[in-house]
Every structure is written in structure tokens, then in C-alpha cells.
Amino acid sequence: MSKHEFLSEEWIAAAQAIREDYAGQATTAPPPMKMNVVITEVPFDESTMDAHIDTTDGEMSLDMGHLDSADLTVTVDYATAKAIFIDQDQQASMQAFMAGKIKVQGDMTKMMAMQTVQPDPAQVEMASKIAEITA
Numbered sequence: 001m002s003k004h005e006f007l008s009e010e011w012i013a014a015a016q017a018i019r020e021d022y023a024g025q026a027t028t029a030p031p032p033m034k035m036n037v038v039i040t041e042v043p044f045d046e047s048t049m050d051a052h053i054d055t056t057d058g059e060m061s062l063d064m065g066h067l068d069s070a071d072l073t074v075t076v077d078y079a080t081a082k083a084i085f086i087d088q089d090q091q092a093s094m095q096a097f098m099a100g101k102i103k104v105q106g107d108m109t110k111m112m113a114m115q116t117v118q119p120d121p122a123q124v125e126m127a128s129k130i131a132e133i134t135a
Helices: 009-021 078-085 090-098 108-114 121-132
Strands: 034-040 048-054 061-064 072-077 102-106
Touching: 009 061, 009 121, 034 078, 072 078, 072 108, 078 090, 090 102, 102 108
Parallel strands: 034 072
Antiparallel strands: 034 048, 048 061, 072 102
């Protein structure tokens, strides 16, 4: 299996293909939220990248670009984003937040609600496959 640098064009395409394979398989729905993400200190491209997470259709969708009507915007550096989204390191996310490496503008309660949802087996398997393609 090919590995790709986190957030590279190749990684995004491969991660989207994996997400499509798992579409509709989740048995638990995340709370509805639209969150824009600004990722700073991206080592291989521009200095920042814009992405978004949208859970309003009952599944978590991560894609590039910003939504016009987001509930909140989170700014995070590349290394912390990888620790959160790929390594799923809750401790790293708390430490980064406390150290000011994660900045939140908007309705923070929407983001906090996401942390209460336990992923189902299909979501865990999908996350594992995305981690496997990440260099």
C-alpha cells in the first residue's frame, strides 16, 4: 500500500476513496456541526491550508476549502493536526489546546460535543486504513 504525506494531494485523494468505501456504514451519527480548519506550518505546500469538517448529514466529512456558514473555525499547526486526525492522540490535542496551539473562533460547544461520541467499528476501521496510507 502506498503511503502519502498527510494533506498532500495524493493523500487527500486516497483518504477520500477510503471514506467513500465506508459511506453509510456508520451506526452512530456525530453531532451536527460545520467546522472550518486552518492548518498552519504545512511543510510541503503553502504556509497554510484550508479544510472543513461537516457532520450535518450524519457522517463526518473532511474536505479541502472552507464552508460559508461554519459554526466555528479552528486554527492548528500541521504537526498537531496530524496528531489529532491521524494518530487520534487525545492527550496531544489537550496539550496543544492548553498551550495555545489550537485556536477556536465561534461555537466551541459544537467541537466539544464531538469528543463525547464513541466511534463505531466501521469508523475505527476507516480511521485505521487512513492512518495506514499516511507517511
